[in-house]
Amino acid sequence: MKNKLNLFQKSLISIIIFFIVILLIFFNELEISDELWNFQNIFKMSNGFLIYKDANVIVTPIFFYIGNILFKILGSTIITFRFYNILIFSLLYFITFKILQNLKISKHLSFLYLSLIFLQTFSIVTAGANYNTLAIAFVLLGINLYIKGISPIYQGIIAFLVFFTKQNIGIYYIIATIIYDLYTHKISKKFFMHQLTKLLLFVVSSATIILKLYLDGVLPDFINYAFGGLFEFGQNNISFSASIYQVVLFLTSIILYIFIIVKKNTIFKTIITKDVFKNLTFLIIFTCFISIIIYPIANGAHFLFAMPLHLIFIFYLLDVLILNELYGDKKYALNAIWICSIILMAVIIRIGFNYFENINKCSYIKDSSSPFNRILLSNEEIEKKFVIKNYIKEKNEKGIDVIIFSYDSAIPMIELKQSHGVYDLLFNGNLGYNGKENIKKDILSRKNTEFLVVTDEKDIFLQEPPEIREYIMKNLNYRGEICNYSIYSK
Numbered sequence: 001m002k003n004k005l006n007l008f009q010k011s012l013i014s015i016i017i018f019f020i021v022i023l024l025i026f027f028n029e030l031e032i033s034d035e036l037w038n039f040q041n042i043f044k045m046s047n048g049f050l051i052y053k054d055a056n057v058i059v060t061p062i063f064f065y066i067g068n069i070l071f072k073i074l075g076s077t078i079i080t081f082r083f084y085n086i087l088i089f090s091l092l093y094f095i096t097f098k099i100l101q102n103l104k105i106s107k108h109l110s111f112l113y114l115s116l117i118f119l120q121t122f123s124i125v126t127a128g129a130n131y132n133t134l135a136i137a138f139v140l141l142g143i144n145l146y147i148k149g150i151s152p153i154y155q156g157i158i159a160f161l162v163f164f165t166k167q168n169i170g171i172y173y174i175i176a177t178i179i180y181d182l183y184t185h186k187i188s189k190k191f192f193m194h195q196l197t198k199l200l201l202f203v204v205s206s207a208t209i210i211l212k213l214y215l216d217g218v219l220p221d222f223i224n225y226a227f228g229g230l231f232e233f234g235q236n237n238i239s240f241s242a243s244i245y246q247v248v249l250f251l252t253s254i255i256l257y258i259f260i261i262v263k264k265n266t267i268f269k270t271i272i273t274k275d276v277f278k279n280l281t282f283l284i285i286f287t288c289f290i291s292i293i294i295y296p297i298a299n300g301a302h303f304l305f306a307m308p309l310h311l312i313f314i315f316y317l318l319d320v321l322i323l324n325e326l327y328g329d330k331k332y333a334l335n336a337i338w339i340c341s342i343i344l345m346a347v348i349i350r351i352g353f354n355y356f357e358n359i360n361k362c363s364y365i366k367d368s369s370s371p372f373n374r375i376l377l378s379n380e381e382i383e384k385k386f387v388i389k390n391y392i393k394e395k396n397e398k399g400i401d402v403i404i405f406s407y408d409s410a411i412p413m414i415e416l417k418q419s420h421g422v423y424d425l426l427f428n429g430n431l432g433y434n435g436k437e438n439i440k441k442d443i444l445s446r447k448n449t450e451f452l453v454v455t456d457e458k459d460i461f462l463q464e465p466p467e468i469r470e471y472i473m474k475n476l477n478y479r480g481e482i483c484n485y486s487i488y489s490k
Helices: 002-026 034-046 062-074 078-102 107-124 131-148 152-163 167-185 189-215 219-228 230-236 244-263 274-294 300-327 330-361 379-397 410-416 421-425 435-445 466-475
Strands: 362-364 376-378 401-405 449-454 477-482 485-489
Touching: 002 078, 002 330, 034 062, 034 078, 034 410, 034 421, 062 078, 062 131, 078 107, 078 131, 078 300, 107 300, 107 330, 131 152, 131 167, 131 274, 131 300, 152 167, 152 189, 167 189, 167 274, 189 219, 244 274, 244 300, 274 300, 330 362, 330 376, 362 379, 376 379, 379 401, 379 410, 379 477, 401 421, 401 466, 410 421, 421 435, 435 466, 449 466, 466 485
Parallel strands: 401 449
Antiparallel strands: 362 376, 449 485, 477 485
């Protein structure tokens, strides 16, 4: 009877997960955000354009290289891109589960903790900026290798994977490994040998990517966009919009660790063993450094990217102090699985609620030739897409190029399979070194070109440089309006 119940529960969870995947792919509205912009970059690659040259990608390239391979296999559509993001999160959750297991947490409680982590993070599965998630997954892989005590020789390769997926996370990861090695081995010959081994493997691995960038003829562009605009990005995009709940959760892990340090020889003397304290120290080092990812755009999504690390620390500590003692026995395994099922059902209800909330203002695109086929998009964007796409076609036939200076330019550009390079995402920090001045010079040098700029100043996206819009309006001639854009040309 127990085996039949186990089989039923596993089948139930499998069915629920299948429905969640379907809902995430087909029932989420496509918003004008990172999902669209990063889809556009990989879509460009699949159509023969080069990142860093024809697309101002400002992060290191592994996420885009893997995505391009997947597009070649499954097709260059937004459906494929969403499936790619689901694969990335599946990797993240799998490695998280392995970490929980290697921390000697019981299997059924590991499933329960993983379900709670999923409940916190599922909303960014289709967020699109999942080079962050892929980098975090590689970070967790490195953490898992440390926990298992596997030779540090692999940490150089992990550092390479993290750095060339997202450069700032790579730097934070490398610093965290050095701090932890210093904590473990102090200043010793073993410490320096570990660092030298990691450095050599990092350099050798990095040479493969550098060589590809050089052979593609984009190495100078890569350096310019991935590093040249970092200062401008940090200076111009500082914002805070995370919830109090997320901030409290982040602070909780740090406060708990400090409390453990203060009381580990009194209250927790028999509970927090030497090995447990070492694990907690190890986890908090990586958690704190990776959490710097929230700077400069401290929004809900960036907090969620780092959330798994905080939750692993909190769940491990709670497991050691309370939960394993209360619920670690095998007789509670079925209860844990039922709770997992309820949590996953809550996710389905949440996605369904969002769908029915938006259905009146959205429609499915029904066009087999469109990369957005079978995707939910707002009726306003669908109508604007049709008008702008036809306008650009008509102008192109007359030998006139049309550049849309707006954060929502990607939809018509993708359907037309066109690229205007840096103009397709004209954001602060996305323009390389001295980018704004270079753009201004380029605008005046262009012939037979129209610029569409947002008419209402209130509609400007927060990362768009308003001075570029003002420069166009001041130095070019007004030609009329279309949709929510004003038309300017020389």
